[in-house]
Amino acid sequence: MTRPATSPAPGLLLIGALYLAQGLPIGFAFEALPVLLRRAGVPLEVIAWVPLAGLPWVLKPLWAPLVDNLGGGGRLGRRRAWIIPMQLILAAAMAGLAMITDWQAAALPVVVLTLIASIASATQDTATDGLAAERLHGGALTRANALQSGGMMAGFMLGGSGLLWAAGHIGVQAALVILAGLLIAALLPVLAWPEPRATITAGDRHPARLRSYFRRPGAWPVLIAGIGFALPYSGGLALSKLYLTDAGMALDRIGLIGIAGSLAMILIGCPLAVRMIGRRGIGPTLVSALILTLLALGLWLLPVAGLMAPDLDVVLPAAMLLGAGGGAATTAAATLMMRFAARGNQAGTDVTIPQAAQVAGETLSGGVATGIAAGAGYAGAFVAVLAAGIAGLAVTRAMLARPALRRLDD
Numbered sequence: 001m002t003r004p005a006t007s008p009a010p011g012l013l014l015i016g017a018l019y020l021a022q023g024l025p026i027g028f029a030f031e032a033l034p035v036l037l038r039r040a041g042v043p044l045e046v047i048a049w050v051p052l053a054g055l056p057w058v059l060k061p062l063w064a065p066l067v068d069n070l071g072g073g074g075r076l077g078r079r080r081a082w083i084i085p086m087q088l089i090l091a092a093a094m095a096g097l098a099m100i101t102d103w104q105a106a107a108l109p110v111v112v113l114t115l116i117a118s119i120a121s122a123t124q125d126t127a128t129d130g131l132a133a134e135r136l137h138g139g140a141l142t143r144a145n146a147l148q149s150g151g152m153m154a155g156f157m158l159g160g161s162g163l164l165w166a167a168g169h170i171g172v173q174a175a176l177v178i179l180a181g182l183l184i185a186a187l188l189p190v191l192a193w194p195e196p197r198a199t200i201t202a203g204d205r206h207p208a209r210l211r212s213y214f215r216r217p218g219a220w221p222v223l224i225a226g227i228g229f230a231l232p233y234s235g236g237l238a239l240s241k242l243y244l245t246d247a248g249m250a251l252d253r254i255g256l257i258g259i260a261g262s263l264a265m266i267l268i269g270c271p272l273a274v275r276m277i278g279r280r281g282i283g284p285t286l287v288s289a290l291i292l293t294l295l296a297l298g299l300w301l302l303p304v305a306g307l308m309a310p311d312l313d314v315v316l317p318a319a320m321l322l323g324a325g326g327g328a329a330t331t332a333a334a335t336l337m338m339r340f341a342a343r344g345n346q347a348g349t350d351v352t353i354p355q356a357a358q359v360a361g362e363t364l365s366g367g368v369a370t371g372i373a374a375g376a377g378y379a380g381a382f383v384a385v386l387a388a389g390i391a392g393l394a395v396t397r398a399m400l401a402r403p404a405l406r407r408l409d410d
Helices: 010-040 051-061 062-069 080-098 107-135 139-170 172-185 186-191 211-212 220-226 230-246 251-280 280-303 312-342 347-400 403-409
Strands: 003-004 198-200
Touching: 003 186, 010 051, 010 080, 010 107, 010 172, 010 186, 010 198, 051 062, 051 107, 051 139, 051 347, 062 080, 062 107, 080 107, 080 172, 080 186, 107 139, 107 312, 107 347, 139 172, 139 230, 139 251, 139 280, 139 312, 198 251, 211 220, 220 230, 220 312, 220 347, 220 403, 230 251, 230 312, 230 347, 251 280, 280 312, 280 347, 312 347, 312 403
Parallel strands: none
Antiparallel strands: 003 198
8 A cells, every 4th residue: 555655745725726727627618618619600519519528527537547556656756747747738728729719710629629628637636636635634634625626616717707707808818828827827836845755565566446446345335425415516506507597687697696606615615514524524514515405406496486586686595505505515525535535545546436426427417407497397307406406315314324434534
């Protein structure tokens, strides 16, 4: 098993900068890129391929063992040997996009560069998760998980809505140059922290493998809990913006509501989870966060079902409650995954597998909810998401009751 040599633990600034950097290309791909392509006259048939940029986040367990097994020696250190090159690839991809002037003619290169950025981002995430799981413990690990949720959401906002806002003032190319500069700036804490070489023990005779994850006690409960908690938040988030659009709400108000929900996640949900985990443990925190998310869905049902008008004073609290619940649930689930991974000998792989399942669950939930809305209307879709969330809560509670997961609070 590989154990880090005695050294200063990576600071939370370093961890937060890396997670923020991961969120930048995701926000660009899923919020900014479709708008930029469409404004350039790119057909919807081409834009329909843009969601493939998220595929590396689902498939990253396939190369996660490689990240765990390679990069152990050298001057950079085991994790920095992956983090630094991936971050540079991310910045190069954004700089490459900034050089494109005709987005309609170069639609395919744009999508390819975005896909490359997504692969680099997903790989950097595996190395960063491994770094945090191996070198942070107790309260420091919980705070790092809050930074994971909040940092990625902040990056998502900057790379998506933030880039579009900047592009409207200084142009798309200049905005992308700034994005590339932010990615380089996020490397500075990594370069300043000297990662020591790992201490090699007998466990290193067994390299990281996917099947090794599933042989560990508690592996399946962690995986299932990771899917179950994601259902209500992702489904509600996907439906809410579509509902407001079809309800005729102005785009600036929809943007304001989305930002408010994101800020509630970053400033309320994530810190609340850190405090609750320290006092009550992971399981009670995750269950409480899921209940909060279900309450938010019920609040959304009031205007959706026609019981109240979709005014700002109704939907804004609903969006903020959903964001706070989602942030708390994400932080608690991330802490569960990282503590589980930290007790094995392939931390990067063991945290990547349940995270990939979580992303797959989020993608499926949002897509299915949208499909239900197309056939049964928004009220039927919100009811379906609420029912799925209740089922997810029951399954998650059952998984958290398993002895292997209860021991993660020790």
